[in-house]
Amino acid sequence: MRRMMKGNDAVSEAAIRAGCRFFSGYPITPQSEIVEYMSWRMDEVGGSFVQSESELSGISMVYGAAACGLRVMGSSSGPGFDLLQEGIGYIVSAELPALIVDVVRYGNGLGEIVPGQSDYWMVVKNGAHGDYHCPVYAPASIQEAVDLVSVAYDKAEQYRNPVIMMYDGAIGQMMEPVVLPEMKEHDPDKFEWSMKGRGGEPQKQITSACYYRHRDPQVYVDNLRTKYRTIEENEQRWESYMADDADLIFVAYGIMSRSCREAITEARKQGLKVGMIRPITLYPYPVKAFETLPENLKGFVSVEMSALGQMVEDVRLAVNGRKPVYNYATGKMIPDTEEFISYMKNVLEGKEESV
Template sequence: MEKVLMKGNEALAEAAIRAGCKCFFGYPITPQSELPAYLAREMPKRGGVFLQAESEVAAINMVYGAAGAGVRVMTSSSSPGISLKQEGISYLCGAELPCVIVNIMRGGPGLGDIQPAQSDYFQATRGGGHGDYRTIVLAPSSVQELVDLVYDAFDLADMYRNPVLILGDGILGQMMEPVVFKERPARQLPPKDWATTGKMGRQKTNVINSLYLDPVKLEEHNLKLFKKYQEIEAKEQRYEILNGDDAEYFVVAYGICARIAHAAVEMAREDGIKVGLIRPITLWPYPKKAFEEVLPKAKAFLTVELSLGQMVEDVKLSVEGRAPVYFYGRTGGMVPTAEEIFEEIKKMRGLS
């Protein structure tokens, strides 16, 4: 298969078209603006609809409409833009509408800056909107994985009738790497017989709604959603463990941080420290199974993030007090070096 050198944002956009995305609604914001720019050029030529909305709020509600009609639809933004979409995301989850949402994270809070960050973790995994809901969250660590996870995101959204969030960062969106667009066999997915496409031979038209004025009915709906989320937790945890066979210590990192941490792990191994890397690929459901695999031999864990400590809470919940959990983070768009993380690994070993 031919490799193509592409920027992350543009590779993601191309993968979305190939995955069957028919509608995109968004609004430009750095560092993800190349994504809608690519789709603005390519989607109309290839049978799709691109529309730059007047705001992020408008864009996410357009997604609601297209998803309700049963088409594959996507939106993208960066941190403060995703904040504006939170009400619509809650509506999408409440109405059980499949879609893909891309967040190429930048520094915050507020407008912050346009440098890479991972400080939207809580927003993504806890649900920044209102109510008891969850979005599936995928965290790529390379441009190739950005491409691969786009296909998975659309399939998972359709399979579970739920929004899927791809959580990248400014480095992944802007960096260029060779990618391969693999041909994928069609996946068996449930029919969209719930979509608002007219009667289509039915006696009644479909109605899509997230409003339940009867509290008994709303509780029933929430319990139904919760059962779905339990199924997702059981079936869709994804992760990678590197150098785990003989490791006594583990670094935990996702996205671009995982690549930097991997280099630090190799440095530590050259120094005689038996350390491995746990890379979560799903941030929700969080891959607790990875920790169950290594806990019998793990002496300590070091969580590395481009934040002041968000994913570390999920690491602690997964470890359940059975080993110490340490943290190292940079914030505001600052990115740690492999040497910095290597020093933290040495500290972890000394403290444990």
């Protein structure tokens, strides 16, 4: 059954239906609907909700419940997401699965409450210290977000690593028709590591300390390398749109990819051969999408809602000097079709400087 749902509500319901039974969070725009939804919905399904006194505390509660094998979720935005980093780093290091949602708002510090994509560096390149990554899913529609929630939980458990879903405030706040999955039961006791008391067995430890996890330093290194190389090899997701024969390929994710797609469709009608690669995973970055380049390709454009351009660094790494890369960093604005087409023309006519 299709129903109209707000992005944040739909993601919350999808998490519940994937078996999530613990949520702790703190209000912050444009994420607050998740906290509101979970506050009554968890009760209905026999799960637990805590409105925490801070994001620091909230993510710590998520850590505790994750250590007990529950499917758990935390969420925040902007300056609130900064405060989650300590907990995320520990959850990563303790090798526990969890789903963390960043509903991105624009700007630095308190910034603004409007949608943005300026959390890319923090979320994709790690906000906490140490050698780690979190798989990052960047849905472009509410249906895609809902579908990726259960994927995220499966991957989090497969790799014993938290997974982050990052979408901008626009996707969080808007309504779209969506089909929800069936309710799934999750058994917290299915993991040999889940905390419940030792039950006559030897002590189990959930810890992020190297010296308890892998006393041999080389085993520690090998374990991390193997995990993240496996994720990089197997978990890249992207969508290509009219990119096979393009003269110019835009790279865009989330809400920006929707505006970009519309502009490309219109540009094609005008005879401009442009296309798009839409990363669905930001870590691992879909470098495979950049392996085979169209013969006539003149370059790539990273287009994103940030002041400096953040994803453009990953585009450059993926392109690796084979073609020019342009940085269309639009601040908090999403260009309309006309603006996109004018930018395309400028690049194709050599009027834009590559980075």
